[in-house]
Amino acid sequence: MAAVLAKKIVKSFGGDVPAVNGISLTVPDGEFMVLLGPSGCGKTTLLRIICGLERQTSGDLLIDDRIVNEIPPRARGVAMMFQSYGLYPHYTVRNNISFPLRTQRVSRAAIGKKVEWASQLLGIGHLLDRRPRQLSGGERQRVALARALVREPTALLLDEPLSNLDAKLRTSARQEIRQFQQRVGLTTIYVTHDQVEAMGMGDRIAVIDKGKIRQVGTPVEIYNNPADLFVATFVGAPPMNIVTQNGGEYLGFRPENFLPKAMVEDESAAEFSFRVDRSEYLGSERIVYGVLEGFSSEQLITAKLPGAHVAEASIRTGEWHAFAVKRSSLRHFDSSGNRMAQH
Structure with missing residues (x-):
């Protein structure tokens, strides 16, 4: 060897x-x-x-x-x-x-x-x-x-x-x-x-x-x-969600960590208002796509929901829903796209 x-x-x-x-x-x-x-x-x-x-x-x-x-x-x-x-x-x-x-x-x-x-x-x-x-x-x-x-x-x-x-x-x-x-x-x-x-x-x-x-x-x-x-969006299916914050910095979170607020057991979780535009049922999971209130409508956001626990009727397309991400699951990137230390 x-x-x-x-x-x-x-x-x-x-x-x-x-x-x-x-x-x-x-x-x-x-x-x-x-x-x-x-x-x-x-x-x-x-x-x-x-x-x-x-x-x-x-x-x-x-x-x-x-x-x-x-x-x-x-x-x-x-x-x-x-x-x-x-x-x-x-x-x-x-x-x-x-x-x-x-x-x-x-x-x-x-x-x-x-x-x-x-x-x-x-x-x-x-x-x-x-x-x-x-x-x-x-x-x-x-x-x-x-x-x-x-x-x-x-x-x-x-x-x-x-x-x-x-x-x-x-x-x-x-x-x-x-x-x-x-x-x-x-x-x-x-x-x-x-x-x-x-x-x-x-x-x-x-x-x-x-x-x-x-x-x-x-x-x-x-x-x-x-x-x-690049790594954040190349690795992962669906890729990591990236949204632009004030000052040109970026906030990233994986779709499986972006869940209905009721499913996130963390009082300090970051909360978002999420409009679901499309939903795909894949058996063991459901993939939903939409946008976040207060962010650009061009920034498509994806959530990967466990299909066994999220009923189709509870996530209606065309409506706004309360979603959240644990703070420990958030990743921060500077204006050049490089990862920053955890906040």
Whole structure:
């Protein structure tokens, strides 16, 4: 296993703004780190720099305390799995998994042992004589993972590996990848734009926007204490409510903490008059949308209400209702959008 350290990494493709703009990040040995951000934010470029498929414009990259700036991809000891699995359709599963070993001229006996090890580890030993067209999406994903692991890398880099799976398969594949990583303790860096994947899989998350890291922390830290407005509104479904206060400061609160006043057991809670404009019943919860009295009508506010406790008739659309948020659930941001100390 190995730690990965990026020091002030910059990658410019010639535009006005670098794709990666001075990123520094430490991924300790054995950690599952998720790079989370919107499309085009630089997360895949950073992953390709770590793998060696892209050369940084400036900065240093260290793997296991060794500077690898000049070291080619195959000598870095890492394996990368791409969004498209890139399996060879005319090869069997066995030959797809063994391909990187054959290119390195590993002995036939050693290849056989390593393919057997990787296939058993991922539960695909019974598929070795099949071809990719005979596999399900989840099985192809495991074959691609086995091909990455057969080299016994010190770090595993995954670039949106589940994006081609349907919703049900993505859920099970997330669990499989995370359980596997925890079992073997392999340092893993996982790129995604899906916050559900990030929150459910990562030991820590690095939120990236426009080539810069906005915040690094555990899923709980990222969700409960976002460093700035970007993180607050990017992480969470629905995202954090943000309203502008006098002086240009911002007040934020999560939809699940914005409840009818009668449900908030806190005498010091911040109270609001909330006009409900639309309501969605989702079984275990109800999502309601509207505006706050005294604030701009353009600032859409969302409340996530437990469906089992809030009757539809009690939250009528087009009417004003008394809502409240516990003071401990409020987050304050300055006029530049950065989080302020709790009031």
